[in-house]
Amino acid sequence: xxxxxxxxxxxxxxxxxxxxxxxxxxxxSFAAALCDNIYIAILYxxxxxxxxxxxxxxxxxxxxxxxxxxxxxxxxxIILPVTFEGKIIYQYHWLKIAGPGVMLCLKITIKSITxxxxxxxxxxxxxxxxxxxxxxxxxxxxxxxxxxxMSYRYIAVIEEEYKRLLRAAKFRGFSxxxxxxxxxxxxYLVGMLFVRASIRAQRVYQAMLxxxxxxxFHTLDVYQPNRLNSIFLTCILTAGLSxxxxxxxxx
Amino acid sequence: xxxxxTDISSVIKLENISYSYPGSDxxxxxxxxxxxxxxxxxGMMAPNGSGKTTLLHTIMxxxxxxxxxxxxxxxxxxxxxxxxxxRSKIGLLFQDSxxxxxxxxxxxxxxxxxxxxxxxxxDAIDAARKTLKRLGIxxxxxxxxxxxxxxxxxxxxxxxVLAMEPEVLLLDEPTAGLDNKVKEKLIYILxxxxxxxxxxxHEYDFVKAVTDKIFSMEKGRILTDDDMQIHRHEHVHKHxxxxxxxx
Numbered sequence: 001x002x003x004x005x006x007x008x009x010x011x012x013x014x015x016x017x018x019x020x021x022x023x024x025x026x027x028x029s030f031a032a033a034l035c036d037n038i039y040i041a042i043l044y045x046x047x048x049x050x051x052x053x054x055x056x057x058x059x060x061x062x063x064x065x066x067x068x069x070x071x072x073x074x075x076x077x078i079i080l081p082v083t084f085e086g087k088i089i090y091q092y093h094w095l096k097i098a099g100p101g102v103m104l105c106l107k108i109t110i111k112s113i114t115x116x117x118x119x120x121x122x123x124x125x126x127x128x129x130x131x132x133x134x135x136x137x138x139x140x141x142x143x144x145x146x147x148x149x150m151s152y153r154y155i156a157v158i159e160e161e162y163k164r165l166l167r168a169a170k171f172r173g174f175s176x177x178x179x180x181x182x183x184x185x186x187x188y189l190v191g192m193l194f195v196r197a198s199i200r201a202q203r204v205y206q207a208m209l210x211x212x213x214x215x216x217f218h219t220l221d222v223y224q225p226n227r228l229n230s231i232f233l234t235c236i237l238t239a240g241l242s243x244x245x246x247x248x249x250x251x
Numbered sequence: 252x253x254x255x256x257t258d259i260s261s262v263i264k265l266e267n268i269s270y271s272y273p274g275s276d277x278x279x280x281x282x283x284x285x286x287x288x289x290x291x292x293x294g295m296m297a298p299n300g301s302g303k304t305t306l307l308h309t310i311m312x313x314x315x316x317x318x319x320x321x322x323x324x325x326x327x328x329x330x331x332x333x334x335x336x337x338r339s340k341i342g343l344l345f346q347d348s349x350x351x352x353x354x355x356x357x358x359x360x361x362x363x364x365x366x367x368x369x370x371x372x373x374d375a376i377d378a379a380r381k382t383l384k385r386l387g388i389x390x391x392x393x394x395x396x397x398x399x400x401x402x403x404x405x406x407x408x409x410x411x412v413l414a415m416e417p418e419v420l421l422l423d424e425p426t427a428g429l430d431n432k433v434k435e436k437l438i439y440i441l442x443x444x445x446x447x448x449x450x451x452x453h454e455y456d457f458v459k460a461v462t463d464k465i466f467s468m469e470k471g472r473i474l475t476d477d478d479m480q481i482h483r484h485e486h487v488h489k490h491x492x493x494x495x496x497x498x
Contacts, residue, residue: 004395129355153353156397203350206313211415212339212367220359220376 006057006124013055016232017223018126018134024236025122029115031240038103040247041110047239048117055121062120069116073109080105128152129220142215154200161196165189261325262419262447263287263310263341268319269471270305279305280316281471287419291447294462296455301468303451304346307421311343324418339368342417346424348404352396357383357407360396364415382414383407386440402433409440420448426457437461 013021032044052062084101091097123131132149136142169185176182223229263286270280279302287293297303308314309321312334321328323337345351354360361379362370370378383389388406391399399407405425412420422441426434434457441448441461452458458465467474 127355129359149355150353153355153397157349200350203345203347204353206308207345207351208353209313210311210338210343211364211411212335214367216367218363218366218372218375220362220372
């Protein structure tokens with residue numbers, strides 16, 4: 001189930017037009033991802049921290065959202081320092097920890113957390129509907145936008161259908177194992193799921209036609225064009241650009 | 252200039268409609284005739300698979316009949332584009348509310364129809380709010396549609412249909428899977444409507460409470476009141492001490 005925990009706030013960030021927020025998050029995350037200097041990466045991290053503070057999000061929830069990336073980072077921290085070539089900073093018998101490996105880990109950690117925080121602050125603070133609306137305004141093809149909105153709406157329904165099918169199988173004594181019968185059963189389940197999903201898609205489309213759908217999606221939330229949007233975008237672009245220039249001069 | 256004579260009281264008229272599913276010889280609708288007039292409140296009770304849903308979909312132009320004429324508000328509808336303006340005047344409540352509620356929030360879903368009708372944003376919101384309030388479900392306005400309960404979903408779907416201010420309502424098993432409380436609410440809502448409607452249901456009590464006439468379907472044709480007598484038959488046989496027979 002997709003939660004929109006952060007979408008219902010009244011902070012400054014929440015008032016910025018989704019379109020502006022999408023642009024800002026893309027620009028900032030690309031700039032952060034491409035930077036190669038650890039100090040500048042820390043500056044990006046600080047910008048993302050400021051954005052999170054501005055969005056007035058519950059810090060505990062934000063950290064909970066970062067959990068999957070922590071696992072990924074842990075794996076990197078275990079593998080990279082011992083496999084990297086370079087100056088050895090610590091040696092214990094055959095285990096050698098290389099300086100450049102640790103540095104790379106640090107950079108990856110800071111950058112990935114920064115990008116996630118930027119997206120949490122800017123994108124997770126809007127509803128999926130607003131996101132769709134913002135993407136539409138940025139000239140993303142309608143089909144892509146519909147795909148996003150419809151997936152959001154029907155993922156829960158399809159999950160329910162899958163659970164129902166699996167339950168029905170279990171009630172008749174099915175217990176999954178590593179044998180042909182289990183594989184076959186799962187293949188049937190998935191096949192059935194596709195069939196049902198496509199039939200449902202047909203019915204949903206019929207229901208939309210009945211209510212006068214004419215290939216156009218209207219949305220209710222309207223963000224007034226105000227000065228906040230341009231100020232916000234200017235700030236983000238200036239910050240990003242100056243950091244990029246700083247890095248070029250520095251190196 | 253000739254004046255086209257149309258029967259104003261006839262809202263929906265099906266003449267000689269035949270339909271069978273692609274790849275099947277069995278006629279789901281077989282030379283079927285049906286007329287729904289102004290302020291008609293018709294119930295339809297018929298076995299599963301007798302073509303009730305197909306009938307409603309034919310009226311909406313979602314199923315194209317092999318032969319016969321579909322007339323809505325006196326106009327013959329043949330092609331997809333003929334049906335488009337008519338669909339907003341006929342409200343169809345689907346069997347599964349999940350099919351009908353596809354917008355993220357309740358308010359957006361109810362406003363979807365009015366927005367398609369060309370309402371301004373504010374007018375659409377007002378129309379949606381008014382309808383939600385009328386059905387007593389305005390507290391769910393900002394709720395996420397897929398997290399509602401089955402009963403709430405059905406009422407929101409009904410609100411979504413009513414927000415377009417249809418002139419006829421077609422309801423496809425509106426009580427399926429609902430508890431008595433929601434059923435009673437549905438009965439109350441339907442009885443307070445002043446538009447004509449056509450209800451498909453398997454529940455005699457419900458159909459009796461909301462309609463004036465009850466039709467049935469058999470072999471792809473409609474049976475009207477005159478052709479049949481539906482009556483409720485319920486009694487307890489204690490120890491089987493009083494043998495009797497039914498006609």
